[in-house]
Amino acid sequence: MKYRIYYFSATGNTQKAVELITERLKKEGHEIxxxxxxxxxxxxxxTPDRMIFAFPTLSWVPPILVQRFVRRLPHGKKEDGSRIKTAVITADGGGGLQSPDHLKRMLTRRGYDVFLSARASYPDNWLQFVPGPDEKHKQEAIANGEKMTGEFIEKLIKEEREYYKVPFIHVLWSRLVGALFAILGRRFMGKMFIADESCTSCRLCERSCPVKAIDIAKRKKARPYWKINCESCNRCINICPEKAIVSSNMRIGVLVVAITATIIIALGLYNGNIKPWLMETIPDPFFWFANTLLVTIVVLFSHWFAIGPFDRFFLRYFQRIPGISKVFEKGFNKKFLRYTMTGYKAPREDL
Ligand SMILES: Cc1cc2nc3c(=O)[nH]c(=O)nc-3n(C[C@H](O)[C@H](O)[C@H](O)COP(=O)(O)O)c2cc1C
Ligand code: SF4
Ligand code: SF4
Structure with missing residues (x-):
């Protein structure tokens, strides 16, 4: 049988799970x-006989680049009218919530027959907030992940129909958090990053970013700049050989102030100029919808303005001024242990 595996892994956990799956399927005589x-x-x-999706959970949802990839897939119906049987596994850090189910729903809508969805709990790589594990906890968590992946493989081979489900209330709020992460959170978290003076301009982070969210100028000793399209996968912060990447306390502060100030100014302009006109022209039940929609747009615009043009054309240069740069390079997670799966080598993404 021909199995096709699509996967994404930021720090090697999912890749490890994929290696285990591949090894076992090959032993069973399948083609991968x-x-x-x-x-x-x-x-x-x-058209493969079976398909597998493997990915880390980021904020209770599959990574956005995985979700975008699923939207590019052809329809899952084969020529004979049957649907491609598909299995989904997420490597999370202890609490994937509705993440495997999220991808299952997306694939089902595209016509795939998802017969198995599962999670495997590996070490947490969210270095922006969670310190990486020490060696003992790392090995324990990896062993746990491998055990859960092993259980997934057995069900996969027997083609057992089984889904990882969470109660509806968790689906609701984790979808909401996931949506906020997709629109705002991941971009903001990418904007927290800075490379401090230990950066050697080796460009590993730039070459390994799966979405080309890092730019390093061509000049000598140039440091990385994080663009607005970060997935917040945390590969760069974990793989930097110099541990030079940190979440800058100062950048977080300045960006929060910039977002708040832009919201206040933009809402002031809206309330003074547009809202009175809306109240006069739109009847009451519709006014509420129009007002809520426009206020949401104002908030989204303010967020975009602060982490977009304000950062690109002002903050990124301001933070480099000698003397000021030292303040910007301080990050609360500098001393956190970095995490990558044992033996993991970050791929060079050719984008
Ligand atoms: C931004 C971010 C958000 C995360 N959110 C979750 C989460 O909601 N639940 C969870 O269990 N793990 C979460 N994690 C941890 C990863 O899912 C986990 O470490 C995963 O095994 C990493 O897989 P990888 O090495 O293949 O990238 C998050 C990690 C990052 C970077
Ligand atoms: S990987 Fe680290 S040292 Fe290399 S360019 Fe990126 S931040 Fe600098
Ligand atoms: S910039 Fe870093 S965290 Fe963001 S997508 Fe690229 S590698 Fe991942």
């Missing part, structure tokens, strides 16, 4: 096609 997902990946040609 593998594709690592990045910003530019396109679905492989032809």
């Amino acid at each position: 096609e593998l594709l690592r997902i990045n910003r530019k990946s396109q679905p492989l040609p032809g």
Whole structure:
């Protein structure tokens, strides 16, 4: 049988799970096609007998680049009218909530027959807020992840129909948090990053970013700049050989102030100029909807303005001024242990 595995892994946990799956399927005599997902990946040609999706959970949802990839897939119905049987596994850090179910729903809508969804709990790589584990806890968590992946593999081979489900209330709020993460959170968290003076301009972070969210100027000793399209996968902060990447306390503060100030100014302009006109022209029940929609747009615009043009054309240069740069390079997670799966080598993403 021909299995096709599409996967994304930031720090090696999902990759490890995929290696275990591949090894076992090969032992059973199956043929495997593998594709690592990045910003530019396109679905492989032809129709496999079985498909597997593997990915980390980011804020209770599959990574946005994985979700975008699923939208590029052809329909899951085969020529004979049957649907491609598909399994989903997420490598999380202890609480994936509705993440496997989220991808299952997306794939089902595209016509795939998802027969198995599961999670495997590996070490947490969210270095922006959670310190990486020490060696003992790392090995324990990896062993746990491998055990859960092993259980997934057994069900996969027996083609057991089983879904990882969470109560509806968790689906509701974790979808809400996931949506906020997708629109605002991941971008803001990318904007927290800075490389401090230990950066050697080796460009590893730039080359390994799966969505090309890092730019390093061509000049000598240039440091990385994080663009607005970060997935917040935390690969860069975990793999930097110098541990130079930190979440800048000062950048967080300045960006929060910039967002708040822009919201206050933009809402002031809206309330003074547009809202009175809306009240006069739109009847009452519709006014509430129009007002809520416009206030939401104002808030989203303010967020975009602060982490977009304000950062790109002002803050990124301001933070480099000698003397000031020292303050910006201080990050609360500097001393956190970094995490990558044992033996993991970050891929060079050709984008
Ligand atoms: C931004 C971010 C958000 C995360 N959110 C969750 C989460 O909601 N639940 C969870 O269990 N783990 C979460 N994690 C941890 C990762 O899912 C976990 O470490 C995963 O195994 C990493 O897999 P990888 O090494 O293949 O990238 C998060 C990690 C990051 C970077
Ligand atoms: S990987 Fe680290 S040292 Fe290399 S360029 Fe990026 S921040 Fe600098
Ligand atoms: S900038 Fe870092 S955290 Fe953001 S997508 Fe690229 S590698 Fe991941």
